[in-house]
Every structure is written in structure tokens, then in C-alpha cells.
Amino acid sequence: MRISLFITCYNDTLFPETGKAVVKVLEGLGHTVEFRSAQACCGQMHYNAGYQTHALPLMEHFVLVFAGAETICIPSSSCVAMIRDHYPKMASRAGNPELGRQVADLLPRVFEFSELLVDKLGITDVGAFYPHAVTLHPSCHSLRSLCVGDKPVRLLQKVRGLRLVELPDSEQCCGFGGMFAIKNADVSAAMLSEKLECILNTQAEVVTALDNSCLMHIEGGLSRRRAGIKCVHIAEILAGTEPVSQA
Amino acid sequence: MTNAKEEIMRRIQNATHGLLERAREYDTISRNYIQSGTRDQAQRIELFCDRLRDYGSAVYTCQSDEITSGIANLLNTRQLSCLLVPSGFPAQWLPREFEFISDHRLTNEQIGRADGVITACALAIASTGTIVLRHSEEAGRRALTLIPDYHLCLVFENQIVETVPEGIRAMSTFSLAPITTISGPSATSDIEMTRIKGVHGPRTLDVLLVGGLNV
Amino acid sequence: MSVRVGHAAEAEDFPMAAKKLLQNRQLRDNLRHATDVIRGKRAKVVNELPDWEELRSAAHEVKEHVLRYLGSYLEQFEQKCKQAGGQVHWARDASEANGIIAGIIKRHGESEVIKVKTMTSDEMSLNDALQAAGITPYETDLADLIIQLGEDAPSHIVVPALHRNRSEVRQIFQEKMHLKDLGDRPEDLTAAAREYLREKFLRVKIGISGANFAIAESGSVVVVESEGNGRMCVSLPRVLITIVGIEKILPRFEDLEIFLQLLPRSATGERMNPYNSIWAGPSGTDGPQEFHVVLLDNGRTNVMADPESSETLDCIRCGACLNACPVYRQTGGHAYGSVYAGPIGAILTPQLQALEHSQSLPYASSLCGACYEVCPVKINIPDILIHLRGEIVKRGDAPLNERIAMKAVGFALSNGRRLSTAQKLARIVQRPFEHDGNLQDLPSMLAGWTTFRDLAAVPKTSFREWWAERGKGTGT
Numbered sequence A: 001m002r003i004s005l006f007i008t009c010y011n012d013t014l015f016p017e018t019g020k021a022v023v024k025v026l027e028g029l030g031h032t033v034e035f036r037s038a039q040a041c042c043g044q045m046h047y048n049a050g051y052q053t054h055a056l057p058l059m060e061h062f063v064l065v066f067a068g069a070e071t072i073c074i075p076s077s078s079c080v081a082m083i084r085d086h087y088p089k090m091a092s093r094a095g096n097p098e099l100g101r102q103v104a105d106l107l108p109r110v111f112e113f114s115e116l117l118v119d120k121l122g123i124t125d126v127g128a129f130y131p132h133a134v135t136l137h138p139s140c141h142s143l144r145s146l147c148v149g150d151k152p153v154r155l156l157q158k159v160r161g162l163r164l165v166e167l168p169d170s171e172q173c174c175g176f177g178g179m180f181a182i183k184n185a186d187v188s189a190a191m192l193s194e195k196l197e198c199i200l201n202t203q204a205e206v207v208t209a210l211d212n213s214c215l216m217h218i219e220g221g222l223s224r225r226r227a228g229i230k231c232v233h234i235a236e237i238l239a240g241t242e243p244v245s246q247a
Numbered sequence B: 001m002t003n004a005k006e007e008i009m010r011r012i013q014n015a016t017h018g019l020l021e022r023a024r025e026y027d028t029i030s031r032n033y034i035q036s037g038t039r040d041q042a043q044r045i046e047l048f049c050d051r052l053r054d055y056g057s058a059v060y061t062c063q064s065d066e067i068t069s070g071i072a073n074l075l076n077t078r079q080l081s082c083l084l085v086p087s088g089f090p091a092q093w094l095p096r097e098f099e100f101i102s103d104h105r106l107t108n109e110q111i112g113r114a115d116g117v118i119t120a121c122a123l124a125i126a127s128t129g130t131i132v133l134r135h136s137e138e139a140g141r142r143a144l145t146l147i148p149d150y151h152l153c154l155v156f157e158n159q160i161v162e163t164v165p166e167g168i169r170a171m172s173t174f175s176l177a178p179i180t181t182i183s184g185p186s187a188t189s190d191i192e193m194t195r196i197k198g199v200h201g202p203r204t205l206d207v208l209l210v211g212g213l214n215v
Numbered sequence C: 001m002s003v004r005v006g007h008a009a010e011a012e013d014f015p016m017a018a019k020k021l022l023q024n025r026q027l028r029d030n031l032r033h034a035t036d037v038i039r040g041k042r043a044k045v046v047n048e049l050p051d052w053e054e055l056r057s058a059a060h061e062v063k064e065h066v067l068r069y070l071g072s073y074l075e076q077f078e079q080k081c082k083q084a085g086g087q088v089h090w091a092r093d094a095s096e097a098n099g100i101i102a103g104i105i106k107r108h109g110e111s112e113v114i115k116v117k118t119m120t121s122d123e124m125s126l127n128d129a130l131q132a133a134g135i136t137p138y139e140t141d142l143a144d145l146i147i148q149l150g151e152d153a154p155s156h157i158v159v160p161a162l163h164r165n166r167s168e169v170r171q172i173f174q175e176k177m178h179l180k181d182l183g184d185r186p187e188d189l190t191a192a193a194r195e196y197l198r199e200k201f202l203r204v205k206i207g208i209s210g211a212n213f214a215i216a217e218s219g220s221v222v223v224v225e226s227e228g229n230g231r232m233c234v235s236l237p238r239v240l241i242t243i244v245g246i247e248k249i250l251p252r253f254e255d256l257e258i259f260l261q262l263l264p265r266s267a268t269g270e271r272m273n274p275y276n277s278i279w280a281g282p283s284g285t286d287g288p289q290e291f292h293v294v295l296l297d298n299g300r301t302n303v304m305a306d307p308e309s310s311e312t313l314d315c316i317r318c319g320a321c322l323n324a325c326p327v328y329r330q331t332g333g334h335a336y337g338s339v340y341a342g343p344i345g346a347i348l349t350p351q352l353q354a355l356e357h358s359q360s361l362p363y364a365s366s367l368c369g370a371c372y373e374v375c376p377v378k379i380n381i382p383d384i385l386i387h388l389r390g391e392i393v394k395r396g397d398a399p400l401n402e403r404i405a406m407k408a409v410g411f412a413l414s415n416g417r418r419l420s421t422a423q424k425l426a427r428i429v430q431r432p433f434e435h436d437g438n439l440q441d442l443p444s445m446l447a448g449w450t451t452f453r454d455l456a457a458v459p460k461t462s463f464r465e466w467w468a469e470r471g472k473g474t475g476t
């Protein structure tokens, strides 16, 4: 299968390892990965912050770039949620029926990374090896918008060497929320510290999620506490083939 | 006054423009929720009793020809002697050895002096353990079942429906009468979410479940 | 005429108020405990119903239908209520409603009223208005009594005193009820309230209530409650005044079959709340001889006017979104500066009163969606928050640095080439802030991040650069 990768702007810039891992996993499964270099951003940050007029051209650009793509893989559930939940409304508000049709045509081909593996490719065992105690933070968008359910858990359970530790109160938001983390920094930090308590209680070595945005926030807190726990996107775990060095 | 009404109506008129396409017509509202129950009468009764006990209400049973002795036993257990009944409450159900005061325009103070009140009800809903009082009919005036500290309610087995929709539909046939629905005794969780029974309504609610025919 | 929602127009911004409240350990413990308990109970009884989602959909559709035909349903309600012997008043805003109510009380020569919990009256600041007119209102809901005697403000729409624990309540009651030896078990405190209020229930001649639902077809009003104070207030006084927000209308009596399943399970986690009182007009020798309904707009028609957010009016005030909200659970209700706290408060308050007040409220959310998930009438609160943020930006009210940043970032993200340039630029700009791979003490808006968390520096190679290299056969 030919899979077109939408890496997302922040993964591209801040978390290139995640993108490399996605490529490795998909190619390892025998698929062809393409990267359309004109791609940039889905518009989520602007949209959620109230800058809907700025988000519109970003969406139009996205639609243009991925026109004709057979299958689109996105390693970020919040960006997928943006596309699924908001693109149709944006198109209709823009009063542009042609854009609406293009969006409707695009949506069935958009998959979050774990959805792609489990639903579209029908795979839970990607042959990974990752000898660590891992806990999963089910990010809000993956949970309530995409409703991915146990897909990430099923993928992680098949990873050799991996011990999955349950995260207490896992469905609580970590407090990231994009602009919220900045505009309401105090409340965001209070939410984060509860999440960190739960994570520390698991004694896991690694926290994973489908979203690097939440992980960046959690990692920022863990690092400030010198907790010695790493945050790793699920793709990087599924790309694991040998023990990662204990840096 | 008409001024305010006219202005509000005008504002509504202006505001509803954007809502036109989205909302459904009344008859096309999707009502795919459960409307009627599937239990037989015995199961319905069991569910109703379970729910009542869950609320901490006591349930006693008797047959329709034993109502008098059923009431007597209960009042003896509770050690009550002077009870109110709504006007029109069947006198043949009342045991002789207790004092009963029929409500003929009793004052709130008079009501407050009684040990409790006995009434029947219009219907009951099993799934929520709800008793429906139709006022000034079987259940008497509202104050009667409100001011005293004890309420004994007669429920006939064939008055029990299973689901809330069945109950509400039955209630809609007398929707102009004041109605009180009771699901367990009064309660509050306002202090540290600790459930405390008996705030202002009757602190004890007993149900006498009557088998056999409705009267 | 102007719309006021309690004292929300003068309230402090959410982030400032929240910052202070976050310091209050006791408050946060009380909050955590209370919301945990209600959430647990709610989850249990909601899971019991296999048709919960169908009920939610039906409720949403009924409410949306009502908004569309609100005018004719209000007319019908007025007509039926009058037919049943009730008197109907219309109030454009809070002060008009307060005037109507004070007028009725004065006409009867009374100077006291008993009240059953109504958030709408708090929205109207009715108690202040009555006191100014020489009338003493007695709150009879236990939590409202705690608030009133403690000269406090409600922090939750269902359990308004949830921020208080037993020893705080005891202290308030000891002082205000003059009970030196009062114990601090909830039983003792509840008994004290029963004692204190009983005399008022039997003596005071005028009752005031809100309404959970008003039925157009029959002119009926429904009050949902637990303690029995509602039954007392609506059936013992000689005169009853019921305040009904115009959005509380349901078309038919039978529609209660949906809402009386959703509301108690969502609000208190009960299959059914202990008491519902339903009546239409005065009823002979049973209950009040005079019945007034005050139909209140106070900004509701403003909310209706915007189809993007009008479903805010579908709210049945169950409070489930507050209990579910991770932000509310940290700060409590007072941070929202409004009688309506939590997610619903964050969307309702700024819409009722003009948006220039309470501009910080639409941002008081991480958009986690927990509110939408539990809302029994399926109000898409996150979407409405986003919409209101958009309105604030459109008005030009967002901070200047934010607007500039958004514009710049929007430009940088507008295509792959610009993004690539921006990535290179970021790696240069970050140099002065970089220490051991982390960025520290970032300026301006970004300080909100680095005060509490570390931020890894932008890596040397972006994904797109790696991909391009790889294409040339040198990537790994």
C-alpha cells in the first residue's frame, strides 16, 4: 500500500524521531511511504485559539497537498481530530461547497497511526522489541474524539519485552490544551502535577501516547522534577528492535 | 407588562432565523430509547421492592383482604397511634385500635401534631422505585404527606409499571392535578457528599404492597 | 435595560482568580472528594441504562426543537398557565424580574419569603434586590442555607456549598443559629437545619421557586429536588412565585420521560431524585391560593441569536460537566466569577451578558472534551468555547502579542517551504535560551510554559530535512 505521511508541523520540527519511527514501522511492514514536502500544518492551533480565519488557508493547503493521496497516516490524534471534527464545518462556514466535497472525499482516507495499523492494516503485532516498563497516557483527543479505545493497548501488548503498566486515573486530561498551557499556566501546571503523581506511582520507565503534544508537556514536568522517566511516542516503541541504551 | 412580552417575543422572532433548518419537527424527534418494559408482574414487583430497600424504605406485603391487619401490624411495629388519612380514604381499611383523623381542612399545625399519615398512590415505577402521589385524590392534599414525620403508602401490585416512560404516560392522564413523585425518603448530600436521610419531608417512608385486586 | 449575571461583570479574570484558589489546599481537597463521589455515583447509574445515548439524542432534539419554536411554546404555556388560574409575568432582564417579585410581595404586605434553590434567582441577584426592598429571603436548600448564612457565593450549580467541609459548616451554623454545642457530623448539621427551617416553612406566607421544566401543553411546572424543602416551599405558603427562564419550556408532559431519566442520574447519581413536584396553577384547598410565573429573558435571546452557540440554552443545569471538568476540579467554582461555574459557566456567562465581560472564561478549558462526553443533552461545549474564542479575536480583543504571534506563525505554517525556513530560524533564535538541551526563561507569552516545565531545544535536523537527505541516499 502507498501511504502518504502527514507528519504534522510540530513533529516535523520538534520530534523528527517520531516521523522516522513511523516510516520504519510502515516500511518494515512492506508498505511504501511517501512524504509530500509541500505539507505544513493542519491549522489546529489557530483554530482552537480562536483564529479561525488564519486556520482556513492552512486547511485549504492541506486539502490541496493531500488531494489524490490513497491513504494518509498522521501520528497525532489531535490533528486527526481537527481534520475530522472541524474541517467539514470550516468548509461549510466558508460557504464553499467544492471545498466541502474535497474534505468529504479526504476524510475516509485519513488515519491516526494506531488506527491505520489496527483498523486499516489489520495488524497488532508489528514485530517490535522494547524491553521496558511502559505506561500509556490516553490523550483526550484519542479517547473522546477519535475513540481509539484499546487499539494502542493492543499494539503495545504485542511488543516483546515490554511490560505495560496501568496508569491510574488515566482518562484525566494532562493539562496541556495548546494555548491553555500558556494562558492558564497555573491551572495547567496543577493538572500536570496530578498526572505526574499518577505516572510516578506506576514506576514505569517510559510514558507513551499517540500525541507528542501531551508528551512534550508531561516530559517538561518530569524533566523539571528530574524524575528520570522518558516520554516516547508510541511509534518509536513500535519501531524498537533492540534495547534502547540507558542514557 | 405587555411591553416586556412584546419585546421578548420580538427578540425571539429575530433570533430564531438561524435555527430554522437545524431543528426537527416534534413528530420526527428520534425516540429510540426504551419505552416499555419487558418484565412480567412478579419481576416488576421484585425490582420495585429492591429499589425501595436500596433507598432504605421498608416494604411490607399483604393481600387485598388483609389490608386492615397489614396496617395494624405496621403501626404496632412502628409504635404509632394517631394517624392522618386523606378525606375519602376507605374507612374499612382502617384498624379500630388506632386513632385516625380524616383531613377536613386541617391546619398545618394540626397536621404537624399527628404521628404520621397513611395514603394510597396513583401508580408506582419499578425501575426507579418511584411512588406517584396524585393530590387531593388518593394521596390527599400535599401538606398531609409532607409535614408529618412518617408516611405509610399503600401500593397495589397492579399499579406498578416498569419504566419511567410508562410512568410518565400514565401521569399525563392527570397532569392538571398536583403531583408529587417520591423515590425514597428525603435526603441530602450537601455536606461532604455524605448522604443523610430525612431533611424536611417524612423521615420514614413505609410501603405496604398489596397483592390481589386493585380497589 | 441591561443583562447582568450576578456580579460576573466585575469579576476578576479567570487565571488570576484561579491562581489564588489553587493555593487553598483545603478547598482543593473538599473539591476533589466531592467531585470524585458524584462522578462515581453518576457513572454507576448511567451505565445501568442501555439506552443512555438514545436518551441523550432525544433530549438534544427536543431542546433544539423548543428553541426553534420558542415563541409559540411560550404563548401556549402562558395561556395554559392562566387557564389553570396562574398569573404570568414577563421580564426582559434581572432587574425587571426582581421588581415584579418585590411588587407581588409588597402587595401582600409581607416582608419575608422562603426560597427553594434556584440558580436563576442567583443569576438575578434576587436576594440583594429583596433585601434592598426590605424583604428577608430565607434560603431553604441546605447548601444554599450554608452559603447564605456564611455570606458566601455558590461554587457549583447543583451542590453550591461543595467547597465547604463539615467543620466549616459547623462553624457557620454555630455562629448564625446560636448553637454552641452543635456537633460536626453531617447528621447533626442536617438536623440543625431542619429545626431552623421548620418554623419558617410553617410561618412564612410567600414562597419562591425556580423551575426545572415548564410544560407548554399543560401549563405545568416541575421542581426537582431531594430534601423536601422544595415541596415545602411550593405547597405550604399562600402565595407562590416561580421564576422560569424562557428556555425551560418543554412541549409536552410526556417529554418528561426523557428528562426525568437524564437529570437525576447526571446531577446526583441517583436513579430518581427523592422528590419531584409538578403542578399547574393553584389547586383549591391544596397549596398556594395564588400562583405567579415570571418568565425571564435576561440575555437568553442573545444566546439564541447565534446559531453557532445557541445550543448552550439546552442546558438542564445538571452539573455533570462541572464534576467532569479537570479545570473546575482544580479551581472550584469561584474562579469563574459567576453563579454559573465550570464548563457550562464558561460558555453561558459570556453569552448572557455582553462578551466584553468575562472574556477570560472561554479560555478556561483545555478542550479535553470530558464535559461534552457527560452532558445529558449533548451540548458540544468544546466547540462553543472555540467559537467564543473566535468571537473575542474577531472583536480585536485578544492581546496584541498573541495576535502578532498567531499571524507570524500562521505565515510560517502556510506551506512547506516557509515551514522549513522557520525551522532553521528557530534553531538560531533559541540559542541564547539554550542550556543543556533545554530552553529556559523564555520571554513574553512563552514564560507561561517555562515557569513550570522544561522545554527541549529544537533538534538539529527536522523530519523534512532527514527525509530529503534520505532521498539522496545518505539518510538512515
Ligand code: SF4
Binding pocket: C266, C314, C315, C316, C317, C318, C319, C320, C321, C322, C344, C371, C374, C375, C376, C377, C378, C379
Ligand atoms: S451543560 Fe450539560 S452537563 Fe453541563 S450542566 Fe448543562 S446539561 Fe449538565
